[in-house]
Amino acid sequence: MMKQHQAHRSPLDLAGVGIGPFNLSLAAHLDAVDELEARFFDQSASFSWHPGMMLPDVTLQTSFLKDLVSATHPVSPWSFLSYLVANRRFYAFLNADFPAIPRQEFASYLAWVAAGLPGLQFGAQVREVDFDGYAFAVRLDNETFSARNLALGVGLKPATPDFIDRLRPGAAFHSSRAAFEIDRCAGKRVAVIGGGQSGAEIVLNLLGRGAGAPAHVDWISMRPNFLPLDETPFTNELFTPPYVASFHSLPEARRHTTVEREKLAGDGVSAETLAAIYRRLYVLRHLESGGPSADLLPHREVINAEPRDNGCQLIMRNGMDGQVDIRKADILVLATGYRYELPPCLAPLAGRIDLDRSGRPRPGPDFAVRWDGPASARIFALNAGLLSHGIAEPQLSLMAWRSAVIANALAQRQVFDVERPEAMVQWLDAMPHEAEAGGQA
Ligand SMILES: Cc1cc2nc3c(=O)[nH]c(=O)nc-3n(C[C@H](O)[C@H](O)[C@H](O)COP(=O)(O)OP(=O)(O)OC[C@H]3O[C@@H](n4cnc5c(N)ncnc54)[C@H](O)[C@@H]3O)c2cc1C
Incomplete structure (x- = not known):
């Protein structure tokens, strides 16, 4: 049964800042907890999942069973x-038998939930959050809500290299804007910087644009090769609650090195995308004429870019032989990833939140961050815990589990079963206590 949303009373048990998949999953869990009143706010006019990377034919990198709630x-x-049943496509979906489902399908599922779930408010930018000693004051443009707890689900910010500030406007765009800007690449020399999934999807798209294709594509990656996402079973164990519990119990310095070592488990390119790029390059090189030329440049660190003519000159260090390479490009596509930033609306509280050396808050086992306010006023941070909870944190894989842990913490009872399943791998000799892993509400 769907919860009947009560008329707003003050203060709320929880105010959610941002409605991406992560806070949407939390909202979907709280919808099943009658005694809690929550409200979530997003600045966008309606739900939209990374619209700037919604290129044709892109697929989900996770099983659709890792949805908002099923786990x-x-x-x-x-x-x-x-969602499939409500939209009368259950049988067709099964028959289509997608090896990986279209990202558009998952986005459409998320939008369907966002349209039906009570307590969500779009077109509502949270301008400022303050604390009056008892509750948070969550200020929108024309309203202020009072809430005992906060859930920060504001996502990550595009990470761009410093040198782009020196380039002329329009000479570069971040991958998060690809769908809106990619048409500008027609007939140009384009350099795609970044060897992860976004860079790969953009390169594949550029090479297949027919009449609108660029004249030339350079694909540049700092990694020593165009490396695949590791989706084998023991690597997938890193995306399970027992692994997160073991990871969370490590000292901070060891967590930093572990995350670095595990990068390709979350950030590599799917094998299907790599194969599609290779095949497309084969066709362009041997079977078709008139398409774009392309150079694949792994093991190159771009150390600078300077304005030249209408574009720029890239200076790179080749990690294989240590030499410096120079290339020209009309347009740079920065598939350079994302970074965590405490949202500006939290400025009144910023000095009170304990940050690690990378500027991230420190989410505890129940995802509440360390701050100097009373223990009854919790700030839950979602997608902030790469260094506290590991590489699963920015992925969809454990979002339902994280939401259940937070919902239990808010309700102060075990509403959802978040007992750790038996681990397939014994990561540590002494497993951390259940409560430390968020196992107890
Ligand atoms: C292109 C792409 C594809 C991905 N595909 C996969 C995948 O297949 N599998 C997987 O496991 N992971 C995937 N990920 C990683 C991850 O699942 C997504 O990034 C996911 O969207 C993260 O969700 P989120 O809720 O933290 O943030 P977001 O989706 O970024 O949502 C944050 C929301 O907060 C809002 N907001 C920010 N500040 C405010 C404010 N002050 N007031 C109100 N609203 C605010 C924004 O408008 C936004 O809607 C992908 C990431 C990208 C970039």
């Missing part, structure tokens, strides 16, 4: 299966 609340009306 922890499979009877929820907000599961992917409920």
